[in-house]
Amino acid sequence: MHFDWETFTYDSEWLREAVRIEDEADCDISAGFDWGANLGAVMAHPERYSQLARLRSIVIREFKELLVDWNLGVGAEAALICGRGLLMERLLHPTPEVQERLLAVLEEDLASPERDSSSKPLRAGLQELLQGILTPEDWELIAVTAGNSVREQVIERVQTAKTA
Structure with missing residues (x-):
C-alpha cells in the first residue's frame, strides 16, 4: 500500500486495500490524521x-x-x-x-x-x-x-x- 505524503494522493488500489484492512479489523484504523475529530476545522479553514x-x-x-x-x-x-x-x-x-x-x-x-x-x-x-x-x-x-x-x-x- 503506497500513499504519497508529498502530494497527499493515493490510487484506487490503495483505497481498496485500506478499506479491506479496516473491514478485517472491524473498526476505523485511523492511520494518519484524525480527520473525524478535526474535519470541521479543516473544512472551515x-x-x-x-x-x-x-x-x-x-x-x-x-x-x-x-x-x-x-x-x-x-x-x-x-x-x-x-x-x-x-x-x-x-x-x-x-x-x-x-x-x-x-x-x-x-x-x-x-x-x-x-x-x-x-x-x-x-x-x-x-x-x-x-x-x-x-x-x-x-x-x-x-x-x-x-x-x-x-x-x-x-x-x-x-x-x-x-x-x-
Whole structure:
C-alpha cells in the first residue's frame, strides 16, 4: 500500500486495500490524521491546510538543498529520507520560537508574487533553523545513515566487479 505524503494522493488500489484492512479489523484504523475529530476545522479553514502543506514542502525542499550543498554523493538520498522523518517528528510540537519563524517563512512565501521561497535571506534563515531543529543525535543518525549508504554502495560495487 503506497500513499504519497508529498502530494497527499493515493490510487484506487490503495483505497481498496485500506478499506479491506479496516473491514478485517472491524473498526476505523485511523492511520494518519484524525480527520473525524478535526474535519470541521479543516473544512472551515481549508486554506490553512493548504498553507500547512505548502510550508511542509518548503521545509523539506530546503532540507534537501542543505544536503545538496553538503555534497553527500550517494549518501544524500539516505540522509534525506532519514532527515525528513526526523524533521517531521521534531516539527510535530515545535517551540513557540520555531513556530514563529516558520510562520514568517510561510508569510514571506505567500507574499511573493510567484510564491517563490528561494530568496537568499529566506533560504539562509530556514537552513539555519533546520540545523537547529534537529538535535546533535539526529545529525549523528543522518551522518551514519548516509555513511552506511556509501559503505553499501562500495561493497556492492566490489562484489559486482569480482563476479564480472
